[in-house]
Amino acid sequence: xxxxxxxxxxxxxxxxxxxxxxxxxxxxxxxxxxxxxxxxxxxxxxxxxxxxxxxxxxxxxxxxxxxxxxxxxxxxxxxxxxxxxxxxxxxxxxxxxxxxxxxxxxxxxxxxxxxxxxxxxxxxxxxxxxxxxxxxxxxxxxxxxxxxxxxxxxxxxxxxxxxxxxxx
Amino acid sequence: xxxxxxxxxxxxxxxxxxxxxxxxxxxxxxxxxxxxxxxxxxxxxxxxxxxxxxxxxxxxxxxxxxxxxxxxxxxxxxxxxxxxxxxxxxxxxxxxxxxxxxxxxxxxxxxxxxxxxxxxxxxxxxxxxxxxxxxxxxxxxxxxxxxxxxxxxxxxxxxxxxxxxxxxxxxxxxxxxxxxxxxxxxxxxxxxxxxxxxxxxxxxxxxxxxxxxxxxxxxxxxxxxxxxxxxxxxxxxxxxxxxxxxxxxxxxxxxxxxxxxxxxxxxxxxxxxxxxxxxxxxxxxxxxxxxxxxxxxxxxxxxxxxxxxxxxxxxxxxxxxxxxxxxxxxxxxxxxxxxxxxxxxxxxxxxxxxxxxxxxxxxxxxxxxxxxxxxxxxxxxxxxxxxxxxxxxxxxxxxxxxxxxxx
Numbered sequence: 001x002x003x004x005x006x007x008x009x010x011x012x013x014x015x016x017x018x019x020x021x022x023x024x025x026x027x028x029x030x031x032x033x034x035x036x037x038x039x040x041x042x043x044x045x046x047x048x049x050x051x052x053x054x055x056x057x058x059x060x061x062x063x064x065x066x067x068x069x070x071x072x073x074x075x076x077x078x079x080x081x082x083x084x085x086x087x088x089x090x091x092x093x094x095x096x097x098x099x100x101x102x103x104x105x106x107x108x109x110x111x112x113x114x115x116x117x118x119x120x121x122x123x124x125x126x127x128x129x130x131x132x133x134x135x136x137x138x139x140x141x142x143x144x145x146x147x148x149x150x151x152x153x154x155x156x157x158x159x160x161x162x163x164x165x166x167x168x
Numbered sequence: 169x170x171x172x173x174x175x176x177x178x179x180x181x182x183x184x185x186x187x188x189x190x191x192x193x194x195x196x197x198x199x200x201x202x203x204x205x206x207x208x209x210x211x212x213x214x215x216x217x218x219x220x221x222x223x224x225x226x227x228x229x230x231x232x233x234x235x236x237x238x239x240x241x242x243x244x245x246x247x248x249x250x251x252x253x254x255x256x257x258x259x260x261x262x263x264x265x266x267x268x269x270x271x272x273x274x275x276x277x278x279x280x281x282x283x284x285x286x287x288x289x290x291x292x293x294x295x296x297x298x299x300x301x302x303x304x305x306x307x308x309x310x311x312x313x314x315x316x317x318x319x320x321x322x323x324x325x326x327x328x329x330x331x332x333x334x335x336x337x338x339x340x341x342x343x344x345x346x347x348x349x350x351x352x353x354x355x356x357x358x359x360x361x362x363x364x365x366x367x368x369x370x371x372x373x374x375x376x377x378x379x380x381x382x383x384x385x386x387x388x389x390x391x392x393x394x395x396x397x398x399x400x401x402x403x404x405x406x407x408x409x410x411x412x413x414x415x416x417x418x419x420x421x422x423x424x425x426x427x428x429x430x431x432x433x434x435x436x437x438x439x440x441x442x443x444x445x446x447x448x449x450x451x452x453x454x455x456x457x458x459x460x461x462x463x464x465x466x467x468x469x470x471x472x473x474x475x476x477x478x479x480x481x482x483x484x485x486x487x488x489x490x491x492x493x494x495x496x497x498x499x500x501x502x503x504x505x506x507x508x509x510x511x512x513x514x515x516x517x518x519x520x521x522x523x524x525x526x527x528x529x530x531x532x533x534x535x536x537x538x539x540x541x542x543x544x545x546x547x548x549x550x551x552x553x554x555x556x557x558x559x560x561x562x563x564x565x566x567x568x569x570x571x572x573x574x575x
Contacts, residue, residue, distance in 0.1 A: 026507045027263060056390055058511075059520060061535040078509060078522070078537075082390075082404070085411050089509065110393030113545045121227075136220035136574060145228060152232040 003051070003084040005030040011052055015045055022091075029087055036092040039077070040102045046079060046088070047107060054079040054088055057104070060114040062122040063091075064148045072096035073122055077104075094124070096147075103129040121146035185213050188556070192221050196560045198295060199570030203547075203563075210555050215548045219541070223574040230534040234499045235261050235335060236477055238534070243329035245538060246572040249288035249515035250330045251280045251320065256512035259414050260521040261335045264508045265475055272460050272467045273337045274416035278453040279350065280323065280332060281415070281512075282446040286357070287316045288515030289397070289439040289446075290364075292567040296436055297368055299564045300377040305367045312360055315353050322346035336476035337469025347454075354451060358444075365440055375433065382550045382562030383431035392546040395539050396517025398566060401438045402430030408513040415512075420452050432565040474501060499529040516540050516567055540572040 008030055012020055022033040034042050046054035058078040065072055071093035080087050094101055103126040104111045115126045116135040123144035126132055134141060143150065191202035202218040226241045233241075242253035255277050262269065290313060294306035317327040322345050324332040333339065368374045384394070389402040399406055407424045409417045425441035427434030460467070469476050473492045482489035495501050505527040511520040520537030543566065550566075551559040 027509075029509055031507070057393055058518070059522065059535065059537045061522065063524060063533045076522070076535075078520070082406055082411075087509070089507075108393070109388075109391045109545065110542050113541065114393075117541075136223040138220075145225065152228065 003081065003086055005086075008052060008086070008088065011049065012042075012045075016042065029089055031089045031091075033091050033093065036075075036094050036101050039075070039092045040104055040107070042090070043077065043079070043104050043107055052081065053083055054081045056080040056082050057108040057110045057114075058087070060104075060111060060118055062118045062124055062146075064096075064122060064146065066148050068093065070095055073099050073124060075101050075118065075124055099124045100127050101125070102127050103132075105129055120144075123147070190560075192218070196299065196563065197568075198564060199568060199573075201568070201570050201573065203559075205551075205556065205559065207556060210557075212551045212554055212556060212559050215551055215559070217544060217547060219544070219570075219573050221574065222570055226575050227534055227536065230531055232530055234496070234501070234529050235475075235503060235531075236496065238531075239334075240329065240331045242536075243331055244571050245536065245575065246288070246515055246519070246540070246569045247328060248291050248567075248569060249284035250328065251284040251332045252288075252512060252514050253519065254330060254332050255281050255415065256510070256514065256519050256521060258333055258335050259512060260508055260510040260523055261475075261503075262470075263510050264503065264506050264523060264525060265335070265472070267336055267470050267472050267475065269337065269415075269470045270467045271416060271419075272457060272464065273469060275453045275456045276338060276342060276468065277333070277415050278417065278420070279450050279457070280320070282449045282453070283316050283319060283350075283353075285446045285513075285515055286443050287313045288567070289443050292515075292564070293368075293436055293439050294364070295564045296378070296432065296561060297374070299561050300374055302367065302371070302374065305364050309360060309364055312353070312357055315349065315356075319346055319349045319353065322349060334469070334477050336472045339477075340479065341466060341468040350450070350454065354447065354454070358447060361440070361443055361447075368436070369440070377558070377561060378432035378436060378565070380429070381432050381554055381558045382565060383429045383434075384546060384550060385430065388546070388549070389430055392549075393542040394517065394546070395543070396513065396515070397438045397442060398430075398435060398543055399517065400425065401427035401434040403428055408511050408518050412511065414510070419456070420449055422449050432561055435565045502527055502529055503531075511537070514539060516569065516572065517543070536575055538572045538575050540567075540569055541575065544568055544573060 005025060020032050020034055024031045046052050058080045061076050063074045073096050074091045074093050076091050078089050101124055103115055113135060115129055118124050119132055120134045120137050186207045188205045188207055190205055191197040192200050200221040204216045206213040230238045239254050239257055242257045243250040245253050290309045294309050297305040320330050321327050322343055324330055384402055386402045386404050389399050403426050405424045405426050410424060422445045425438050427438050477496055478489035478493050483493045503525050506525050508523045511518045517539030519539060522535035523531050524533040526532040550562050
């Protein structure tokens with residue numbers, strides 16, 4: 001029997017009940033939100049469950065929603081079941097003042113750099129990560145550039161010496 | 169009897185390891201990234217990677233740009249096969265905007281994407297040759313990369329960072345010259361590839377330099393998030409083109425070559441075979457393209473005026489085209505709300521685009537899943553215990569592209 005989004009949803013609900021919220025299926029990809037305390041448990045369950053078998057970590061990234069007070073940062077996990085060829089996405093939200101999320105490096109080696117990148121961009125503190133330091137930006141950087149409070153430069157600004165930037 | 173023991177002064181054999189900085193601008197790295205190797209004699213004890221030397225914050229820049237201006241950013245990720253990145257981005261946008269493409273456009277795209285795959289793989293494999301001491305193959309196949317670039321040039325006007333196509337199709341129809349060059353390529357390249365394989369595949373020096381080196385098991389490769397030829401060399405037949413077909417790949421027949429040990433030799437063989445499969449895909453696609461007759465043969469974009477940037481000629485002569493051109497360029501075209509994940513099979517594996525739109529003119533968040541960045545983590549495990557010169561071959565056989573790694 002082919003694995004479908006309904007079956008996955010049912011299995012996850014059986015195990016975690018109403019902790020899982022915001023079920024959705026944008027463009028056919030099953031998406032939901034989980035509390036940040038169970039991210040590792042959830043991934044472990046998805047990995048171990050003989051029916052679900054989500055054993056390939058596709059991607060980890062984060063998103064900043066400044067308007068969601070108390071849960072400004074979201075860490076997004078994409079996992080893939082290669083046997084039944086079905087993908088799944090879930091988010092965990094965290095407070096920007098205390099952005100602690102458990103690391104999943106114990107489960108996936110691939111998570112190592114992905115979490116470092118996420119830390120580098122958004123400042124998510126992955127608890128238990130073996131080597132949580134900046135990866136793409138310089139070590140001396142003291143802010144997290146992908147957060148929305150750092151807008152891209154306005155291309156029409158005139159207070160700079162344009163000649164220095166090759167557009168004089 | 170004299171004492172045959174040679175008395176060495178204390179600590180003459182150093183028990184310490186040597187630290188070697190390979191990169192950031194070392195010719196053997198073929199890109200800007202650094203490897204700090206701990207060596208015991210010539211053996212690698214451990215390695216530490218530093219990346220980010222050409223980090224350009226594409227994900228941040230994309231949050232300010234309208235969709236069509238993001239295409240040139242994708243060029244600069246895997247610059248050995250930029251058309252695949254461009255197409256991947258267009259396909260992502262089309263999925264969000266729910267644009268259905270005519271079949272002819274899909275097939276033309278497949279021609280371009282497979283050409284890009286060939287140019288990517290032939291560079292990688294010939295560089296593996298260079299790093300094992302065989303320069304001839306590299307110079308030989310380079311001519312054919314040039315021919316591929318000429319085809320791009322004919323289609324879109326540029327060569328390396330192509331910015332090819334638009335959301336909804338291509339900017340112009342393929343010219344007769346483009347098809348003629350394609351025919352020339354299809355005609356000549358198989359022979360060149362065979363000769364290239366003659367130089368390497370059963371070459372004893374090459375085999376001994378690559379077999380059993382830099383190997384990884386299928387299980388570890390999956391855990392490390394390997395995709396593409398590197399994963400297939402380890403024996404997992406995962407290919408996005410077959411698993412989640414996009415751009416009408418489901419209309420084609422092709423094989424997915426897999427290796428066994430995941431070592432440098434298997435990666436080489438898998439890439440070579442993939443070039444053959446790509447050639448066959450191009451042939452099939454070209455045949456299908458030729459079947460379109462009359463007005464159908466002039467179709468090169470979908471009929472979605474609100475998102476497709478019109479031809480310049482039309483902008484100057486037609487009212488509607490002028491209006492849409494103005495709306496798109498001035499950023500008055502809002503994109504629908506939604507979240508999309510779209511993956512394509514890039515030169516190095518699953519190239520993913522995760523696009524979140526909040527209904528504005530540019531993405532709220534755009535994430536590139538860059539295969540290179542993810543599998544480069546495994547490098548330490550791949551080279552531990554091997555010789556320094558083998559570590560360099562492993563580096564090139566993974567096909568690490570600095571642009572894709574740093575994003």
